[in-house]
Amino acid sequence: MYDAVADPYCYPGSTVLKNLLDLRDQVVLDRYEAEITSDRAREPFPEGKVSPALYCAFHRHLFQDVYAWAGEYRTVRIAKGGNPFCFPEHIAVQVQRLFADLEQQQFLRSLSIEAFAVKGAHFLSELNAIHPFREGNGRTQLAFFAFLAERAGHPLRRQGFDPAQMLAAMITSFSGDEIPLQSVIRDLVSK
Template sequence: MKRWEDYLQPNGTLRNLLNITDAEILHQLEYDYTIDRQKALAVADYKLPDGYQLTGRKIEEMKLINAYLLDKIYDWAGHYREVDFNKTANGVVTFFHPVALFGNAELDIQRQLDDYAQLPDDREKIAQALGSLVTEINMFHPFREGNGRTTRLFTAVLARQHGFEINYTQEQQAAYMRASVADDAALMGQVFLAVLEG
């Protein structure tokens, strides 16, 4: 198992394929690059460059999305993190799924994806299910970097599975972030109810 330090350069910047040692430069480059990749994937109707059509039916697609977004920047893109991870927001520490329990998390999320695929194309039911799924995926937090971007692309694919598109206003993006920080599935469901179109 890796240590946290194995992902970092001696100065604390993430190790990367571009040999960038300045964390701010790396962050900006990563942001710009992944924004371009997200737009390109949407234009391609969520078909990856190798021809694979994303459907949202398998949890493994999250690895494909993460690799697509970040594989030119990090050698671990598309691979689950190998270290335990937590975050602190507003003085509250949130512990994400420990690596040792990743198998359980995958099984649980896959079960939810299977149930989701069987739902009628009902906006309210889809929004509620997406709220629960995203909250579970947020707690899974499987990647060292790019979890939020990977999840948002995955939910766009999930929405299309039932004939919907997702369009966020700036205010709705802020509401999405609040629901993520709160780990509140009902609140997240309300966000999806507001952003689903179709």
């Protein structure tokens, strides 16, 4: 659960996010969200030029059945475990900067597996620190990174993917250590 202050995304007096089905029970909302985003993940994702707009389209694709604000940058400050993510007033600029850097790196194409793991881990780590959406950042990051990896010639293997290992590596990268995330990516790249 996120730490947030005066959160207009939540129902008054609760930490449950306002949603399209008006579900007020967190367990029920979590179950519905997991099911529907899993279904959406099996559908074709939006195509186009790798850009912040495409990244937002990925989030909208996954969460369109759950939240009215799917695909839109958050407008509140949030943190996890007391660690703040990018302040909302800086999200657009930081996402633009990150994607400009990705474009300058030719979207991670023509790299060895090792270089792809290093640069891919840095991209994911930075994207996670920005955390542009109120909810659904992790799922969107993974879906988009799989798309990016495919386009870069390093498709990810789905078998053997360990969500707990990925989460732990993402958390570690937030404090500046990208090595575990590099390892996870290296293991996921098809050989």
